[in-house]
Amino acid sequence: MTSPQQAKTTDRGRYYEDPQGGPDLISVTNVLDYSVAKPILIPWASKVVATYVMRHLPRVVAHSRTDPDAILKELKRQPEYAREAAADRGTRVHDRAEAHLLRTPVPDEEDPEVLPYFNQFLKFLDMWSIDPDRDLEAAEATVANRQLGYAGTMDLLLHLPTGPSRRRRRQLWLIDIKTSETQASTNVWPEYDMQLAAYRYAPVIWTPDGSDIPMPKVAGAAILNLRRRRVNLIPMHASRTSFAAFRSALTVAKHLQRTEQTKFAPLTPPTDPDPTTLRRAA
Template sequence: MTSVLSMVPKPFLAFWNARMVAELAVDSLDFVAQMAARDRAGAVDYLKGAATRYTRARARVGSDAHDLFERLLRGERVDRVGPDLEPYKRHFLEFLEVVRPELVHAEDVCWNDEVGYAGSFDAILRVRIRPDGTLGPDGVEQLLIVDWKTSKDTYPEVALQLSAYRHAERIIHADGTEEPMPVVYGAAVLHITDQGWEFKPVRSGTDVFAVFRQLRQVFDWDRTASKTVIGRALAASADRMVTGTQRRAQ
């Protein structure tokens, strides 16, 4: 699923990457200048790796937070966590207290043979939902497929992700057993950071899933079909001209 979702265009990433490099250069001018004087190539690598280092650091926090959330959701008592995770622990416990979800599945693999994809979802929860869509103890019990996000913000791509989970055909458990994907009421994302948390509904119906199916076709094109559409040359020049510019470059 991650590979399919990577087919979504992300033009903003180029600007974000450039900003990360620029901010690092401005914030560490003296250090970069000293490094460049000794090792120009090393200084270039240091600057161009700014976005990658940030992404890896955030991924580690996200992975640790997901592990913590699963433990807390399963009722495990977690007494101590590192200072980076402490606010996430506090906010997730508050989410559990306010929403009072019942765990149905967590960190299982969903599979769709027809479309051809698999992915690991965060949780399927049973919550009480009122007719107006709000949560409350007087609501009707419904299943939601839920994803945890620890990123700076939530992005529309999560709808494609959750729709793919929701429309999977079966669940494969850690012990290898399987069961049909249950019918869920809808989808939601828990956006949780060190600053707070929000539990947001996410559209995941057939219209959103249709877009995911199109991305699956784009994935096939990118990985397979695109490599077969241009054939061998039917004719070619006998000798290629080598210009003076090319000779000097060599």
């Protein structure tokens, strides 16, 4: 998933520059990163470090005696390296899927890390009888809500045969792609529901030339879970209630970021205290 042209990285996470002017808009994922607790990351980080130690035990032990500060710093960085590697792999999978749908040049056809996930993506298209020329409404489109001050880039708007009739009339779905090496393909994190709701109820989509078009109504929203050997499409609520929860998270994220930028000064006692107050205290 290449970075959208309006997106920029700041010391407070990703923001979007409004092509029509006005203040920058905080990204949906930035909101969730700031406001949603992720307790699972603690045991995950512990496992990453423990696995690294077991794989490099002789070297870790040797360095613990000769340069303990350096090896400690190296161990502490392993979760960050693992997170960056997973994010990079996910980006390459998104890029390959997008190129296939839009029939644009493929970034790297033989990328050994991407191929298993891309094959599962092709399986998804086949299972749901998806013809990109007929069923793709949008890919990597940025949505925005200027009134609330956020923007985000949704992965796919696809027409799927989910209608109630016998002919399975096609309906428009909002789909976000997630990749992972370890999770079961039916697992989704709760914050995904708020993420999809934020996209779903954003009023406008930004076009490449910077103009607005209305966000179309969708029949549903889902997570496309891609694993090396399995794929599942998991429907989410992405309801008005989910959107209300996202708006609360948005308020929390903005408050936390403002507080981070505040320089708090310690209170100092008066230089000339009132002697009567001192006598009463005594």
